[in-house]
Amino acid sequence: MRKTWELDFYSKPILDENGKKRWEVLICESPSDTRSTEELFRFSKYCPSTQVNSIWLGNAIQEAIASAPKPPTQIRFFRRQMNNMITKACKDLGLLPKPSRRTITLQRWLEQRMESVYPNEPGYQGAKPTASVRFEVADPQPLPDALRGEKWAFVTLEADAFAEMQEWEIDFCEAFPILGEQSLVPDLTPETRIPGLIIFSARAKALAGWMSGLELAAVQVKLDSPAQLILETGFSDRWILANITDPQTKQEAEGFQTAKEQASGVHFIAIQSDPNSESFAGFWLLPELNLG
Template sequence: MATVWELDFYSRPILDEQQKKLWELVVCESPLDTRRAPESLFRYAQFCPSSQVNSAWLRAALEEAISKAPAPPAKIRFFRRQMNNMILKACKELGLDAKPSRHTIALHRWLQQRMQEVYPKEAGFQLMAPAASVRMESPAPRALPDALVGQKWAFVTLEASAFEEMHEWEIDFGEAFPILGEHSLVPQLTPETPIPGLIIFSPRALALAGWISGLELAFLKVDLNSPARIVLETGASDRWILANLTNPQLQAEAKGFDDAKQKAQMVHFLAVQSSPQSESFAGFWLLEELNLS
Protein backbone atom coordinates (compact mmCIF):
# COMPACT_ATOMS: atom_id res chain seq x y z
CA MET A 1 0.00 0.00 0.00
CA ALA A 2 1.36 3.41 -0.98
CA THR A 3 2.42 5.79 1.78
CA VAL A 4 0.36 8.97 2.22
CA TRP A 5 1.44 11.94 4.33
CA GLU A 6 -0.65 14.69 5.90
CA LEU A 7 1.06 18.08 6.12
CA ASP A 8 0.61 21.40 7.87
CA PHE A 9 2.92 24.43 7.60
CA TYR A 10 1.64 27.33 9.64
CA SER A 11 2.29 29.66 12.59
CA ARG A 12 1.99 28.35 16.15
CA PRO A 13 1.08 30.14 19.42
CA ILE A 14 4.78 30.63 20.23
CA LEU A 15 6.74 33.89 19.99
CA ASP A 16 10.46 33.93 19.22
CA GLU A 17 13.04 36.34 20.68
CA GLN A 18 11.91 39.06 18.25
CA GLN A 19 8.31 38.57 19.40
CA LYS A 20 7.38 37.09 16.04
CA LYS A 21 5.24 34.01 15.71
CA LEU A 22 7.17 30.80 15.26
CA TRP A 23 6.09 28.64 12.34
CA GLU A 24 6.20 24.87 12.17
CA LEU A 25 6.12 22.10 9.60
CA VAL A 26 4.41 18.94 10.79
CA VAL A 27 3.92 15.83 8.69
CA CYS A 28 2.41 12.53 9.70
CA GLU A 29 1.53 9.36 7.88
CA SER A 30 -2.11 8.58 7.10
CA PRO A 31 -3.20 5.28 8.73
CA LEU A 32 -5.19 4.07 5.64
CA ASP A 33 -6.79 1.15 7.53
CA THR A 34 -8.28 0.38 10.94
CA ARG A 35 -5.26 -1.57 12.24
CA ARG A 36 -2.59 1.14 12.17
CA ALA A 37 -1.67 2.38 15.62
CA PRO A 38 -0.92 6.13 15.70
CA GLU A 39 2.48 5.49 17.30
CA SER A 40 3.45 3.32 14.31
CA LEU A 41 2.82 6.17 11.88
CA PHE A 42 5.78 8.26 10.76
CA ARG A 43 5.79 11.76 12.25
CA TYR A 44 8.10 14.72 11.75
CA ALA A 45 8.05 18.27 13.12
CA GLN A 46 10.41 21.22 12.63
CA PHE A 47 10.04 24.82 13.76
CA CYS A 48 10.70 27.64 11.28
CA PRO A 49 11.52 31.30 12.07
CA SER A 50 8.96 33.67 10.56
CA SER A 51 11.76 35.35 8.58
CA GLN A 52 12.40 32.09 6.69
CA VAL A 53 8.84 31.16 5.76
CA ASN A 54 9.06 30.37 2.06
CA SER A 55 8.93 27.42 -0.32
CA ALA A 56 12.72 26.97 -0.25
CA TRP A 57 12.74 26.40 3.53
CA LEU A 58 9.74 24.10 3.22
CA ARG A 59 11.39 22.09 0.43
CA ALA A 60 14.55 21.61 2.51
CA ALA A 61 12.54 20.57 5.57
CA LEU A 62 10.55 18.07 3.52
CA GLU A 63 13.81 16.64 2.17
CA GLU A 64 14.95 16.18 5.77
CA ALA A 65 11.67 14.48 6.67
CA ILE A 66 11.94 12.11 3.71
CA SER A 67 15.50 11.21 4.69
CA LYS A 68 14.25 10.10 8.11
CA ALA A 69 11.10 8.28 6.93
CA PRO A 70 10.90 4.51 6.33
CA ALA A 71 9.37 5.22 2.92
CA PRO A 72 8.83 8.40 0.88
CA PRO A 73 5.23 9.53 0.42
CA ALA A 74 3.38 8.72 -2.79
CA LYS A 75 0.99 11.56 -1.97
CA ILE A 76 0.79 14.49 0.44
CA ARG A 77 -2.46 15.93 1.78
CA PHE A 78 -2.80 19.43 3.23
CA PHE A 79 -5.88 21.30 4.45
CA ARG A 80 -4.85 24.99 4.67
CA ARG A 81 -5.99 26.62 1.45
CA GLN A 82 -4.13 29.84 2.31
CA MET A 83 -0.84 27.89 2.07
CA ASN A 84 -1.76 26.29 -1.26
CA ASN A 85 0.82 27.98 -3.51
CA MET A 86 3.80 27.57 -1.17
CA ILE A 87 3.09 23.91 -0.43
CA LEU A 88 2.42 23.00 -4.05
CA LYS A 89 5.61 24.74 -5.19
CA ALA A 90 7.84 23.01 -2.62
CA CYS A 91 6.30 19.61 -3.31
CA LYS A 92 6.49 20.01 -7.08
CA GLU A 93 10.20 20.79 -6.86
CA LEU A 94 10.65 17.52 -4.96
CA GLY A 95 8.51 15.53 -7.38
CA LEU A 96 5.84 14.98 -4.72
CA ASP A 97 2.14 14.74 -5.51
CA ALA A 98 0.41 17.20 -3.16
CA LYS A 99 -3.37 17.55 -2.92
CA PRO A 100 -5.61 19.96 -1.00
CA SER A 101 -7.64 17.70 1.27
CA ARG A 102 -9.91 17.77 4.29
CA HIS A 103 -9.17 14.10 4.96
CA THR A 104 -6.35 14.80 7.43
CA ILE A 105 -7.64 12.96 10.48
CA ALA A 106 -4.32 11.75 11.92
CA LEU A 107 -2.79 15.21 11.48
CA HIS A 108 -5.79 16.88 13.12
CA ARG A 109 -5.47 14.66 16.20
CA TRP A 110 -1.70 15.20 16.40
CA LEU A 111 -2.05 18.99 16.20
CA GLN A 112 -4.59 18.84 19.03
CA GLN A 113 -2.13 16.80 21.08
CA ARG A 114 0.74 19.20 20.36
CA MET A 115 -1.43 22.16 21.36
CA GLN A 116 -2.04 20.51 24.74
CA GLU A 117 1.31 18.85 25.44
CA VAL A 118 4.09 20.42 23.33
CA TYR A 119 3.54 24.12 22.62
CA PRO A 120 2.77 25.14 26.25
CA LYS A 121 6.26 23.89 27.22
CA GLU A 122 7.97 26.30 24.80
CA ALA A 123 9.42 29.47 26.34
CA GLY A 124 7.50 31.84 24.09
CA PHE A 125 4.13 30.12 24.34
CA GLN A 126 1.15 32.47 24.46
CA LEU A 127 -2.42 31.29 24.43
CA MET A 128 -3.66 33.52 21.65
CA ALA A 129 -7.18 34.09 20.44
CA PRO A 130 -7.75 32.35 17.11
CA ALA A 131 -7.02 34.59 14.17
CA ALA A 132 -10.08 35.84 12.34
CA SER A 133 -10.71 33.36 9.59
CA VAL A 134 -11.06 34.42 5.99
CA ARG A 135 -14.41 33.13 4.83
CA MET A 136 -14.10 31.17 1.61
CA GLU A 137 -17.39 30.57 -0.11
CA SER A 138 -18.19 26.97 -0.94
CA PRO A 139 -19.16 26.36 -4.56
CA ALA A 140 -22.56 24.98 -5.47
CA PRO A 141 -22.48 21.16 -5.60
CA ARG A 142 -22.02 19.61 -9.03
CA ALA A 143 -23.89 16.67 -10.49
CA LEU A 144 -22.03 13.38 -10.88
CA PRO A 145 -21.07 12.38 -14.42
CA ASP A 146 -24.12 10.72 -16.00
CA ALA A 147 -22.35 7.39 -16.47
CA LEU A 148 -21.58 7.19 -12.75
CA VAL A 149 -24.95 7.96 -11.22
CA GLY A 150 -26.08 5.13 -8.94
CA GLN A 151 -29.42 3.48 -9.63
CA LYS A 152 -30.26 3.04 -5.94
CA TRP A 153 -28.91 4.07 -2.59
CA ALA A 154 -29.67 3.42 1.08
CA PHE A 155 -28.83 4.73 4.52
CA VAL A 156 -27.42 1.99 6.77
CA THR A 157 -25.60 1.66 10.10
CA LEU A 158 -22.86 -0.63 11.39
CA GLU A 159 -21.66 -0.95 14.95
CA ALA A 160 -18.19 0.47 15.46
CA SER A 161 -16.91 -2.99 16.38
CA ALA A 162 -17.64 -4.21 12.84
CA PHE A 163 -14.81 -2.08 11.48
CA GLU A 164 -12.20 -4.08 13.39
CA GLU A 165 -12.63 -6.74 10.68
CA MET A 166 -12.69 -4.31 7.76
CA HIS A 167 -9.28 -5.51 6.58
CA GLU A 168 -10.88 -8.90 5.89
CA TRP A 169 -13.68 -7.51 3.71
CA GLU A 170 -13.43 -7.77 -0.07
CA ILE A 171 -12.96 -4.13 -1.13
CA ASP A 172 -11.59 -2.89 -4.46
CA PHE A 173 -11.10 0.77 -3.46
CA GLY A 174 -11.18 2.16 0.04
CA GLU A 175 -9.55 3.73 3.06
CA ALA A 176 -10.12 3.75 6.83
CA PHE A 177 -8.58 4.67 10.18
CA PRO A 178 -8.66 3.15 13.69
CA ILE A 179 -11.77 4.10 15.68
CA LEU A 180 -11.67 1.71 18.66
CA GLY A 181 -9.28 0.68 21.40
CA GLU A 182 -6.06 2.28 22.60
CA HIS A 183 -5.02 3.12 19.03
CA SER A 184 -8.27 4.89 18.16
CA LEU A 185 -8.20 8.31 16.52
CA VAL A 186 -11.74 8.79 17.88
CA PRO A 187 -11.42 7.75 21.55
CA GLN A 188 -15.01 8.65 22.49
CA LEU A 189 -16.51 5.78 20.47
CA THR A 190 -17.56 2.48 22.02
CA PRO A 191 -17.86 -0.88 20.23
CA GLU A 192 -21.66 -0.50 20.29
CA THR A 193 -21.73 3.00 18.78
CA PRO A 194 -23.82 2.97 15.56
CA ILE A 195 -21.77 4.34 12.65
CA PRO A 196 -24.07 5.68 9.92
CA GLY A 197 -23.34 5.30 6.26
CA LEU A 198 -24.61 5.59 2.72
CA ILE A 199 -24.39 2.72 0.24
CA ILE A 200 -24.71 3.44 -3.47
CA PHE A 201 -25.79 0.57 -5.73
CA SER A 202 -24.78 0.73 -9.37
CA PRO A 203 -24.25 -1.72 -12.25
CA ARG A 204 -21.11 0.34 -12.90
CA ALA A 205 -20.00 0.02 -9.28
CA LEU A 206 -16.32 -0.53 -10.04
CA ALA A 207 -16.14 2.48 -12.36
CA LEU A 208 -17.97 4.65 -9.81
CA ALA A 209 -15.70 3.47 -6.97
CA GLY A 210 -12.62 4.06 -9.10
CA TRP A 211 -13.74 7.60 -9.91
CA ILE A 212 -14.50 8.33 -6.25
CA SER A 213 -11.11 6.96 -5.21
CA GLY A 214 -9.46 9.56 -7.42
CA LEU A 215 -10.98 12.32 -5.30
CA GLU A 216 -9.77 13.48 -1.92
CA LEU A 217 -12.84 12.38 0.03
CA ALA A 218 -13.74 14.58 2.99
CA PHE A 219 -17.23 13.77 4.28
CA LEU A 220 -20.92 13.39 3.49
CA LYS A 221 -23.21 16.32 4.24
CA VAL A 222 -26.99 16.33 4.47
CA ASP A 223 -28.43 19.53 3.00
CA LEU A 224 -32.12 19.85 3.85
CA ASN A 225 -32.48 23.25 2.22
CA SER A 226 -34.46 23.29 -1.01
CA PRO A 227 -33.57 21.30 -3.04
CA ALA A 228 -32.78 18.78 -0.29
CA ARG A 229 -29.88 16.43 -1.12
CA ILE A 230 -26.90 14.46 0.08
CA VAL A 231 -23.62 16.13 -0.82
CA LEU A 232 -20.18 14.53 -1.04
CA GLU A 233 -17.49 17.00 0.01
CA THR A 234 -14.05 16.43 -1.54
CA GLY A 235 -10.68 18.16 -1.90
CA ALA A 236 -10.40 21.64 -0.40
CA SER A 237 -13.90 22.79 -1.34
CA ASP A 238 -15.36 20.59 -4.10
CA ARG A 239 -18.91 19.32 -3.67
CA TRP A 240 -20.92 16.64 -5.52
CA ILE A 241 -24.61 15.72 -5.44
CA LEU A 242 -24.84 12.05 -4.53
CA ALA A 243 -28.61 11.85 -4.13
CA ASN A 244 -31.67 14.08 -4.16
CA LEU A 245 -34.04 13.87 -1.21
CA THR A 246 -37.26 14.17 -3.16
CA ASN A 247 -39.86 13.39 -0.49
CA PRO A 248 -40.45 13.79 3.27
CA GLN A 249 -39.61 10.15 4.00
CA LEU A 250 -36.15 10.45 2.44
CA GLN A 251 -35.60 13.73 4.22
CA ALA A 252 -36.51 12.10 7.55
CA GLU A 253 -34.04 9.26 6.85
CA ALA A 254 -31.37 11.84 6.01
CA LYS A 255 -32.07 13.65 9.28
CA GLY A 256 -31.64 10.31 11.09
CA PHE A 257 -28.30 9.81 9.33
CA ASP A 258 -27.18 13.29 10.39
CA ASP A 259 -28.26 12.73 14.02
CA ALA A 260 -26.37 9.41 14.12
CA LYS A 261 -23.29 11.09 12.65
CA GLN A 262 -23.36 13.67 15.44
CA LYS A 263 -23.57 10.93 18.09
CA ALA A 264 -20.68 9.05 16.42
CA GLN A 265 -18.35 12.07 16.76
CA MET A 266 -18.94 12.86 13.05
CA VAL A 267 -17.61 9.46 11.91
CA HIS A 268 -19.55 7.87 9.03
CA PHE A 269 -18.91 5.93 5.81
CA LEU A 270 -19.58 5.80 2.10
CA ALA A 271 -19.79 2.49 0.24
CA VAL A 272 -20.39 1.36 -3.34
CA GLN A 273 -21.81 -2.03 -4.32
CA SER A 274 -23.10 -3.56 -7.54
CA SER A 275 -26.37 -4.62 -5.85
CA PRO A 276 -27.90 -5.12 -2.38
CA GLN A 277 -27.17 -8.84 -2.75
CA SER A 278 -23.45 -8.35 -3.29
CA GLU A 279 -21.11 -9.63 -0.56
CA SER A 280 -18.19 -7.46 -1.70
CA PHE A 281 -17.63 -3.73 -2.01
CA ALA A 282 -16.39 -1.91 -5.08
CA GLY A 283 -15.59 0.93 -2.68
CA PHE A 284 -15.70 1.57 1.07
CA TRP A 285 -14.41 4.69 2.80
CA LEU A 286 -14.53 5.50 6.50
CA LEU A 287 -14.88 9.27 6.90
CA GLU A 288 -14.99 11.94 9.59
CA GLU A 289 -16.19 15.50 9.27
CA LEU A 290 -13.45 17.60 10.87
CA ASN A 291 -13.64 21.15 12.12
CA LEU A 292 -10.53 22.45 10.37
CA SER A 293 -9.50 26.01 11.15
Protein backbone atom coordinates in the same frame (compact mmCIF):
# COMPACT_ATOMS: atom_id res chain seq x y z
CA MET B 1 0.15 1.25 -3.04
CA ARG B 2 0.48 4.97 -2.40
CA LYS B 3 2.03 6.15 0.85
CA THR B 4 0.27 9.30 2.01
CA TRP B 5 1.53 11.90 4.44
CA GLU B 6 -0.31 14.84 6.01
CA LEU B 7 1.44 18.20 6.34
CA ASP B 8 0.87 21.52 8.05
CA PHE B 9 3.18 24.53 7.70
CA TYR B 10 2.00 27.61 9.54
CA SER B 11 2.73 30.10 12.30
CA LYS B 12 2.20 29.12 15.92
CA PRO B 13 0.96 31.21 18.88
CA ILE B 14 4.57 31.65 20.00
CA LEU B 15 6.79 34.72 19.63
CA ASP B 16 10.54 34.40 19.10
CA GLU B 17 13.21 36.64 20.65
CA ASN B 18 12.52 39.27 17.96
CA GLY B 19 8.79 39.37 18.64
CA LYS B 20 7.98 37.47 15.44
CA LYS B 21 5.71 34.44 15.30
CA ARG B 22 7.45 31.10 15.16
CA TRP B 23 6.55 28.80 12.29
CA GLU B 24 6.47 25.03 12.39
CA VAL B 25 6.13 22.18 9.94
CA LEU B 26 4.25 19.11 11.09
CA ILE B 27 4.34 15.93 8.99
CA CYS B 28 2.65 12.65 9.80
CA GLU B 29 1.60 9.46 8.09
CA SER B 30 -2.00 9.15 6.96
CA PRO B 31 -3.64 5.83 7.96
CA SER B 32 -5.06 3.65 5.21
CA ASP B 33 -7.09 1.14 7.20
CA THR B 34 -8.53 0.37 10.62
CA ARG B 35 -5.55 -1.56 11.95
CA SER B 36 -3.93 0.02 14.99
CA THR B 37 -0.92 -2.15 15.68
CA GLU B 38 1.80 0.45 15.17
CA GLU B 39 2.48 4.15 15.58
CA LEU B 40 2.15 6.37 12.53
CA PHE B 41 5.28 8.27 11.47
CA ARG B 42 5.59 11.87 12.75
CA PHE B 43 8.07 14.71 12.17
CA SER B 44 8.11 18.28 13.49
CA LYS B 45 10.50 21.19 13.13
CA TYR B 46 10.35 24.90 13.93
CA CYS B 47 11.14 27.34 11.13
CA PRO B 48 12.66 30.83 11.65
CA SER B 49 10.23 33.54 10.56
CA THR B 50 12.88 34.84 8.14
CA GLN B 51 13.02 31.53 6.22
CA VAL B 52 9.35 30.83 5.54
CA ASN B 53 9.50 29.73 1.90
CA SER B 54 9.16 26.65 -0.30
CA ILE B 55 12.93 26.01 -0.22
CA TRP B 56 13.04 25.67 3.58
CA LEU B 57 9.88 23.57 3.49
CA GLY B 58 11.28 21.31 0.79
CA ASN B 59 14.44 20.75 2.83
CA ALA B 60 12.32 19.89 5.88
CA ILE B 61 10.30 17.36 3.86
CA GLN B 62 13.55 15.81 2.65
CA GLU B 63 14.75 15.59 6.26
CA ALA B 64 11.50 13.84 7.21
CA ILE B 65 11.85 11.40 4.31
CA ALA B 66 15.39 10.54 5.42
CA SER B 67 14.12 9.60 8.90
CA ALA B 68 10.95 7.75 7.81
CA PRO B 69 10.59 3.97 7.29
CA LYS B 70 9.07 4.60 3.84
CA PRO B 71 8.92 7.77 1.71
CA PRO B 72 5.54 9.20 0.67
CA THR B 73 4.17 9.49 -2.85
CA GLN B 74 1.61 12.16 -2.00
CA ILE B 75 1.08 14.77 0.72
CA ARG B 76 -2.25 16.05 2.02
CA PHE B 77 -2.65 19.54 3.43
CA PHE B 78 -5.68 21.52 4.59
CA ARG B 79 -4.58 25.18 4.77
CA ARG B 80 -5.73 26.85 1.55
CA GLN B 81 -3.61 29.97 2.18
CA MET B 82 -0.48 27.82 2.08
CA ASN B 83 -1.49 26.13 -1.17
CA ASN B 84 1.15 27.72 -3.44
CA MET B 85 4.09 27.22 -1.08
CA ILE B 86 3.24 23.62 -0.16
CA THR B 87 2.40 22.70 -3.75
CA LYS B 88 5.75 24.04 -5.03
CA ALA B 89 7.76 22.30 -2.31
CA CYS B 90 6.04 18.98 -3.05
CA LYS B 91 6.34 19.21 -6.82
CA ASP B 92 10.03 20.13 -6.60
CA LEU B 93 10.52 16.82 -4.77
CA GLY B 94 8.38 14.81 -7.18
CA LEU B 95 5.57 14.41 -4.65
CA LEU B 96 1.87 14.81 -5.42
CA PRO B 97 0.27 17.66 -3.39
CA LYS B 98 -3.32 16.94 -2.34
CA PRO B 99 -5.55 19.74 -0.95
CA SER B 100 -7.67 17.81 1.50
CA ARG B 101 -9.91 17.89 4.53
CA ARG B 102 -9.07 14.24 5.21
CA THR B 103 -6.23 14.99 7.63
CA ILE B 104 -7.46 13.30 10.79
CA THR B 105 -4.04 12.23 12.12
CA LEU B 106 -2.74 15.75 11.69
CA GLN B 107 -5.79 17.32 13.36
CA ARG B 108 -5.52 15.11 16.43
CA TRP B 109 -1.80 15.89 16.66
CA LEU B 110 -2.43 19.63 16.36
CA GLU B 111 -5.05 19.45 19.12
CA GLN B 112 -2.57 17.65 21.37
CA ARG B 113 0.19 20.20 20.70
CA MET B 114 -2.17 23.14 21.27
CA GLU B 115 -3.04 21.69 24.66
CA SER B 116 0.26 20.38 25.98
CA VAL B 117 3.21 21.60 23.86
CA TYR B 118 2.83 25.22 22.76
CA PRO B 119 1.63 26.57 26.14
CA ASN B 120 4.96 25.40 27.62
CA GLU B 121 7.09 27.18 25.02
CA PRO B 122 8.72 30.57 25.86
CA GLY B 123 6.80 33.36 24.16
CA TYR B 124 3.46 31.57 24.10
CA GLN B 125 0.65 34.04 23.31
CA GLY B 126 -2.47 31.86 23.42
CA ALA B 127 -4.16 30.18 20.48
CA LYS B 128 -6.62 32.11 18.32
CA PRO B 129 -8.76 31.03 15.34
CA THR B 130 -7.16 31.57 11.95
CA ALA B 131 -8.78 32.45 8.64
CA SER B 132 -6.42 30.10 6.80
CA VAL B 133 -8.82 27.19 7.22
CA ARG B 134 -12.17 28.85 6.62
CA PHE B 135 -13.71 27.15 3.63
CA GLU B 136 -16.01 28.79 1.15
CA VAL B 137 -19.27 26.91 0.61
CA ALA B 138 -19.38 26.18 -3.11
CA ASP B 139 -22.58 25.33 -4.97
CA PRO B 140 -22.85 21.55 -5.34
CA GLN B 141 -22.23 20.21 -8.83
CA PRO B 142 -24.07 17.26 -10.40
CA LEU B 143 -22.17 14.02 -10.83
CA PRO B 144 -21.37 13.04 -14.42
CA ASP B 145 -24.30 11.08 -15.85
CA ALA B 146 -22.24 7.90 -16.19
CA LEU B 147 -21.36 7.99 -12.49
CA ARG B 148 -24.78 8.40 -10.95
CA GLY B 149 -26.08 5.55 -8.82
CA GLU B 150 -29.41 3.95 -9.58
CA LYS B 151 -30.29 3.37 -5.92
CA TRP B 152 -28.92 4.24 -2.51
CA ALA B 153 -29.67 3.44 1.12
CA PHE B 154 -28.81 4.63 4.62
CA VAL B 155 -27.30 1.94 6.86
CA THR B 156 -25.42 1.66 10.16
CA LEU B 157 -22.68 -0.61 11.46
CA GLU B 158 -21.37 -0.99 14.97
CA ALA B 159 -17.86 0.40 15.36
CA ASP B 160 -16.64 -3.04 16.37
CA ALA B 161 -17.57 -4.40 12.92
CA PHE B 162 -14.73 -2.43 11.34
CA ALA B 163 -12.20 -4.64 13.14
CA GLU B 164 -12.86 -7.18 10.38
CA MET B 165 -12.62 -4.68 7.53
CA GLN B 166 -9.36 -6.18 6.23
CA GLU B 167 -11.30 -9.36 5.42
CA TRP B 168 -13.92 -7.60 3.31
CA GLU B 169 -13.66 -7.78 -0.47
CA ILE B 170 -13.15 -4.14 -1.54
CA ASP B 171 -11.67 -2.74 -4.75
CA PHE B 172 -11.05 0.86 -3.57
CA CYS B 173 -10.81 1.57 0.12
CA GLU B 174 -9.49 3.91 2.80
CA ALA B 175 -10.13 3.95 6.54
CA PHE B 176 -8.52 4.84 9.86
CA PRO B 177 -8.38 3.36 13.38
CA ILE B 178 -11.50 4.10 15.42
CA LEU B 179 -10.99 1.64 18.30
CA GLY B 180 -8.01 0.44 20.30
CA GLU B 181 -4.84 2.13 21.52
CA GLN B 182 -4.18 3.94 18.23
CA SER B 183 -7.77 5.12 17.76
CA LEU B 184 -8.07 8.57 16.21
CA VAL B 185 -11.59 8.97 17.62
CA PRO B 186 -11.27 8.34 21.38
CA ASP B 187 -14.95 8.92 22.20
CA LEU B 188 -16.19 5.86 20.28
CA THR B 189 -17.07 2.54 21.89
CA PRO B 190 -17.40 -0.86 20.18
CA GLU B 191 -21.19 -0.44 20.30
CA THR B 192 -21.29 3.04 18.72
CA ARG B 193 -23.44 3.00 15.59
CA ILE B 194 -21.51 4.32 12.58
CA PRO B 195 -23.90 5.69 9.91
CA GLY B 196 -23.26 5.20 6.24
CA LEU B 197 -24.55 5.65 2.74
CA ILE B 198 -24.42 2.80 0.22
CA ILE B 199 -24.73 3.68 -3.46
CA PHE B 200 -25.81 0.94 -5.88
CA SER B 201 -24.71 1.29 -9.48
CA ALA B 202 -24.35 -0.92 -12.55
CA ARG B 203 -21.12 1.05 -13.10
CA ALA B 204 -19.98 0.52 -9.51
CA LYS B 205 -16.29 0.07 -10.27
CA ALA B 206 -16.17 3.15 -12.52
CA LEU B 207 -17.89 5.25 -9.83
CA ALA B 208 -15.57 3.88 -7.13
CA GLY B 209 -12.52 4.55 -9.29
CA TRP B 210 -13.62 8.14 -9.85
CA MET B 211 -14.21 8.66 -6.12
CA SER B 212 -10.84 7.14 -5.26
CA GLY B 213 -9.20 9.99 -7.15
CA LEU B 214 -10.91 12.58 -4.98
CA GLU B 215 -10.02 13.70 -1.47
CA LEU B 216 -13.26 12.58 0.17
CA ALA B 217 -14.19 14.77 3.15
CA ALA B 218 -17.77 14.06 4.23
CA VAL B 219 -21.32 13.22 3.23
CA GLN B 220 -23.68 16.03 4.15
CA VAL B 221 -27.47 16.14 4.25
CA LYS B 222 -29.04 19.32 2.87
CA LEU B 223 -32.62 19.44 4.11
CA ASP B 224 -33.77 22.82 2.80
CA SER B 225 -35.33 22.87 -0.67
CA PRO B 226 -34.16 21.14 -2.76
CA ALA B 227 -33.23 18.45 -0.21
CA GLN B 228 -30.09 16.62 -1.31
CA LEU B 229 -27.24 14.36 -0.30
CA ILE B 230 -23.95 16.17 -0.85
CA LEU B 231 -20.44 14.72 -1.12
CA GLU B 232 -17.72 17.15 -0.02
CA THR B 233 -14.19 16.75 -1.41
CA GLY B 234 -10.87 18.60 -1.56
CA PHE B 235 -10.79 22.12 -0.11
CA SER B 236 -14.37 23.08 -0.98
CA ASP B 237 -15.73 20.96 -3.85
CA ARG B 238 -19.27 19.62 -3.44
CA TRP B 239 -21.16 17.04 -5.51
CA ILE B 240 -24.84 16.09 -5.60
CA LEU B 241 -25.08 12.39 -4.79
CA ALA B 242 -28.87 12.19 -4.75
CA ASN B 243 -32.05 14.19 -4.38
CA ILE B 244 -34.29 13.59 -1.37
CA THR B 245 -37.83 13.54 -2.68
CA ASP B 246 -40.13 12.02 -0.05
CA PRO B 247 -40.87 12.49 3.67
CA GLN B 248 -39.68 9.01 4.70
CA THR B 249 -36.30 9.47 3.05
CA LYS B 250 -36.00 12.92 4.61
CA GLN B 251 -36.62 11.37 8.02
CA GLU B 252 -33.93 8.76 7.33
CA ALA B 253 -31.55 11.54 6.27
CA GLU B 254 -32.17 13.35 9.56
CA GLY B 255 -31.41 10.09 11.38
CA PHE B 256 -28.16 9.80 9.44
CA GLN B 257 -27.13 13.29 10.59
CA THR B 258 -28.02 12.54 14.20
CA ALA B 259 -26.09 9.26 14.17
CA LYS B 260 -23.08 11.04 12.63
CA GLU B 261 -23.08 13.58 15.47
CA GLN B 262 -23.29 10.80 18.04
CA ALA B 263 -20.34 9.06 16.36
CA SER B 264 -18.11 12.17 16.63
CA GLY B 265 -18.49 12.83 12.90
CA VAL B 266 -17.39 9.36 11.78
CA HIS B 267 -19.43 7.91 8.90
CA PHE B 268 -18.85 6.02 5.66
CA ILE B 269 -19.75 5.88 2.00
CA ALA B 270 -19.79 2.59 0.11
CA ILE B 271 -20.44 1.53 -3.47
CA GLN B 272 -21.89 -1.80 -4.59
CA SER B 273 -23.18 -3.16 -7.88
CA ASP B 274 -26.52 -4.19 -6.29
CA PRO B 275 -28.07 -4.80 -2.85
CA ASN B 276 -27.30 -8.54 -3.02
CA SER B 277 -23.59 -8.11 -3.65
CA GLU B 278 -21.21 -9.48 -1.00
CA SER B 279 -18.33 -7.26 -2.13
CA PHE B 280 -17.71 -3.52 -2.40
CA ALA B 281 -16.44 -1.58 -5.39
CA GLY B 282 -15.54 1.16 -2.94
CA PHE B 283 -15.63 1.79 0.82
CA TRP B 284 -14.39 4.89 2.61
CA LEU B 285 -14.54 5.61 6.32
CA LEU B 286 -14.87 9.38 6.63
CA PRO B 287 -13.99 11.78 9.46
CA GLU B 288 -16.01 14.99 9.53
CA LEU B 289 -13.38 17.35 10.94
CA ASN B 290 -13.76 20.79 12.47
CA LEU B 291 -10.63 22.28 10.97
CA GLY B 292 -9.19 25.20 12.83
